[in-house]
Amino acid sequence: MTRALAIAGVELRRFLKDRSNIFFVFIFPLLLVVVIGAQFGGGGSTGRVAVAAEDSTLRTAVVEVLEDDGLTVTFADAEGVREQVARGRTDAGVFIDAAAATAYTAGEGVRLEVVPSSQSQSQATMQRIRTAAEAVRVEQAQVVVLTERGVPADDAQTALEAARESVAGPTLRVESVNEIQQEFSGLGQFDLGASSQLLLFVFLSSLAGSVTLIQARRQGVIARTLAAPVSTAQALGGQALGRFVIALFQGSYIMGATALLFGVDWGNIWLSLTVLTVFSTVAAGAAMLVGALMDNEGAASGVGIGAGLVLAALGGCMMPLEFFPDTMRTIANITPHAWAYEAFAEIQRQEGTLADILPQLGVLLGMALVLLALGTWALRRSLVRSM
Amino acid sequence: MSIQETQAPVLVVRDLVRRFGDLTAVDGVSFAIARGETFGLLGPNGAGKTTTISMVAGLIPADAGTVTVGGEQMSPRSVAPKRLIGLVPQDLAIYPELTARENLTFFGRLQGIGGAALKSRVEEVLSLIGLGERAKEATKNFSGGMKRRLNIGIGLLHQPELLILDEPTVGVDPQSRNSILESVEALSGEGMAVLYTTHYMEEAERLCDRIAIIDSGTVQAEGTRDELIRLTGGVDHIRLEGSGDTAAAATLLRELPAVQAVDADRHSLVLTVRDAPTAVAGIVNGATNAGMSLADVQISRPDLESVFLHLTGKALRD
Numbered sequence: 001m002t003r004a005l006a007i008a009g010v011e012l013r014r015f016l017k018d019r020s021n022i023f024f025v026f027i028f029p030l031l032l033v034v035v036i037g038a039q040f041g042g043g044g045s046t047g048r049v050a051v052a053a054e055d056s057t058l059r060t061a062v063v064e065v066l067e068d069d070g071l072t073v074t075f076a077d078a079e080g081v082r083e084q085v086a087r088g089r090t091d092a093g094v095f096i097d098a099a100a101a102t103a104y105t106a107g108e109g110v111r112l113e114v115v116p117s118s119q120s121q122s123q124a125t126m127q128r129i130r131t132a133a134e135a136v137r138v139e140q141a142q143v144v145v146l147t148e149r150g151v152p153a154d155d156a157q158t159a160l161e162a163a164r165e166s167v168a169g170p171t172l173r174v175e176s177v178n179e180i181q182q183e184f185s186g187l188g189q190f191d192l193g194a195s196s197q198l199l200l201f202v203f204l205s206s207l208a209g210s211v212t213l214i215q216a217r218r219q220g221v222i223a224r225t226l227a228a229p230v231s232t233a234q235a236l237g238g239q240a241l242g243r244f245v246i247a248l249f250q251g252s253y254i255m256g257a258t259a260l261l262f263g264v265d266w267g268n269i270w271l272s273l274t275v276l277t278v279f280s281t282v283a284a285g286a287a288m289l290v291g292a293l294m295d296n297e298g299a300a301s302g303v304g305i306g307a308g309l310v311l312a313a314l315g316g317c318m319m320p321l322e323f324f325p326d327t328m329r330t331i332a333n334i335t336p337h338a339w340a341y342e343a344f345a346e347i348q349r350q351e352g353t354l355a356d357i358l359p360q361l362g363v364l365l366g367m368a369l370v371l372l373a374l375g376t377w378a379l380r381r382s383l384v385r386s387m
Numbered sequence: 388m389s390i391q392e393t394q395a396p397v398l399v400v401r402d403l404v405r406r407f408g409d410l411t412a413v414d415g416v417s418f419a420i421a422r423g424e425t426f427g428l429l430g431p432n433g434a435g436k437t438t439t440i441s442m443v444a445g446l447i448p449a450d451a452g453t454v455t456v457g458g459e460q461m462s463p464r465s466v467a468p469k470r471l472i473g474l475v476p477q478d479l480a481i482y483p484e485l486t487a488r489e490n491l492t493f494f495g496r497l498q499g500i501g502g503a504a505l506k507s508r509v510e511e512v513l514s515l516i517g518l519g520e521r522a523k524e525a526t527k528n529f530s531g532g533m534k535r536r537l538n539i540g541i542g543l544l545h546q547p548e549l550l551i552l553d554e555p556t557v558g559v560d561p562q563s564r565n566s567i568l569e570s571v572e573a574l575s576g577e578g579m580a581v582l583y584t585t586h587y588m589e590e591a592e593r594l595c596d597r598i599a600i601i602d603s604g605t606v607q608a609e610g611t612r613d614e615l616i617r618l619t620g621g622v623d624h625i626r627l628e629g630s631g632d633t634a635a636a637a638t639l640l641r642e643l644p645a646v647q648a649v650d651a652d653r654h655s656l657v658l659t660v661r662d663a664p665t666a667v668a669g670i671v672n673g674a675t676n677a678g679m680s681l682a683d684v685q686i687s688r689p690d691l692e693s694v695f696l697h698l699t700g701k702a703l704r705d
């Protein structure tokens with residue numbers, strides 16, 4: 001076992017010494033998580049509104065009601081709000097011009113311009129803005145009526161606030177019946193991107209790392225290993241363990257870095273680590289197979305990256321599986337990525353237990369055993385032929 | 388082929404056979420190596436040297452015959468006899484991304500060395516191969532000679548009883564080559580048994596106590612350098628060039644006891660003699676006394692190239 005560990009350790013060391021890996025292993029995955037989170041992440045907020053308005057009583061009243069409802073309100077000029085809406089950085093933009101502000105102060109009717117974004121949450125936010133506007137209108141009407149009855153404006157305002165605190169008003173609860181929206185509800189902005197990129201990069205790094213196995217074979221290092229008091233099983237086991245350690249390292253790094261930097265919630269961390277461990281075993285088996293079957297490093301690198309990207313795309317790492325048509329969803333099941341994706345979804349979104357992810361773990365374990373057996377057999381065969 | 392077993396041999400190879408399909412790469416090879424002995428396998432590329440070594444090191448199985456190292460039978464499944472062997476393969480079997488120290492440490496662990504013993508042994512070997520000051524540098528930046536030295540150092544880490552060197556000087560500059568040969572001489576002097584394959588006759592002559600000449604998978608002849616040379620008849624040639632009466636000189640020189648034959652023409656004599664270095668002084672005196680004015684004297688002695696040619700009918704580097 002010590003010798004197998006020594007072989008695995010040296011493989012990890014070689015992986016970490018490769019300078020090109022500084023970008024592709026440490027930086028690139030996090031960049032993609034950020035990009036995907038920015039593009040598709042729900043942001044995890046309960047609704048975002050950008051307001052374009054000069055300071056006025058109307059603006060203060062509207063913003064107060066919106067914030068009381070739990071919406072996140074930001075301010076910008078009209079052009080800035082339009083850009084935020086267009087880029088999906090806010091769910092809706094509210095524009096309050098000077099005429100509206102003056103009319104409100106005078107107790108007259110006011111029209112607000114509201115522009116929704118294309119974000120999935122924008123319609124719900126729009127409804128909440130309408131409700132807020134209605135609340136402001138009612139309060140203003142009440143103040144106008146009271147002042148017309150001779151109550152000073154300040155007293156009228158104070159009386160209304162006291163009335164609001166003593167009487168629980170109706171609350172609006174917007175609930176989406178869209179299945180996809182329900183599936184992703186509660187996910188943080190980067191949660192989905194983190195798990196999908198973890199799967200993509202664990203497999204990609206492992207397959208790309210199969211090149212080092214070809215180099216070790218070609219340079220005669222594996223043969224030299226076998227000339228030492230090391231059994232064939234230890235040598236092959238060490239190589240398999242080396243691929244596994246590389247995959248596990250890549251996955252653990254993404255898991256830890258996204259949790260620390262982006263606050264990604266991995267659910268039950270032990271279950272997530274279990275999924276990562278089993279998925280890393282599958283990736284190690286695939287890397288063994290590619291490294292044993294191919295003799296040319298350039299070709300192996302191309303095949304590794306190509307296969308890694310295609311499997312990731314099929315397995316839901318570039319577009320969520322939930323958006324796949326039924327046929328593609330079925331085809332996705334040939335990839336280990338799809339099974340691991342489902343397991344992570346269960347853990348991250350549904351607070352799934354070990355029992356919930358057992359089917360996915362079972363399939364992944366089966367794939368791992370088949371690939372490791374094939375990889376070991378192919379490597380042994382290639383060594384015998386080369387000596 | 389008889390096996391010389393005058394002292395307890397470290398390695399005994401008996402009737403080794405290895406086939407690849409229809410090709411018999413090694414066909415009945417036998418030899419033995421004692422402690423402190425350097426044994427050479429001399430033959431051209433494709434003669435079966437590396438295949439023989441692969442079986443001796445337990446990398447591939449033999450189709451027939453046996454390999455015994457330190458009294459234990461060797462096969463690819465063997466572990467114990469592999470502890471006694473240090474293999475220095477022809478390829479530079481090192482990790483280019485790792486430093487010299489990391490490479491040595493890794494292979495040391497494979498040999499079962501660990502902790503302080505490994506650390507100390509790594510430093511010893513680094514010093515031995517002259518890479519102490521470059522120990523922290525990735526080996527991909529090393530020169531060919533430095534890589535060769537590290538390749539040898541890895542084979543020495545666990546202080547094996549038998550060191551197997553497969554063409555260790557291929558592609559090495561003359562300075563590094565000389566350094567490698569000196570190291571092998573020193574190791575042999577310390578009592579290590581060395582199995583050395585080469586197709587360079589000069590290396591075999593310089594290093595090896597005994598030599599097996601191998602061609603087409605079979606050992607054509609085995610013995611010390613002198614024993615092998617005697618197979619060719621063991622005679623030297625002395626060529627005298629100059630002016631004067633070469634016929635008279637030839638007549639005179641034929642009478643000398645060391646001279647077996649003389650061929651003469653107008654300006655030169657070619658004498659077949661035994662032990663030319665001893666006989667040359669008398670022959671030069673004789674030729675001068677017979678009236679020859681000598682311009683040049685050349686001695687040619689048979690070497691392993693001649694032996695190979697004699698045994699196989701082809702040159703060693705064909």
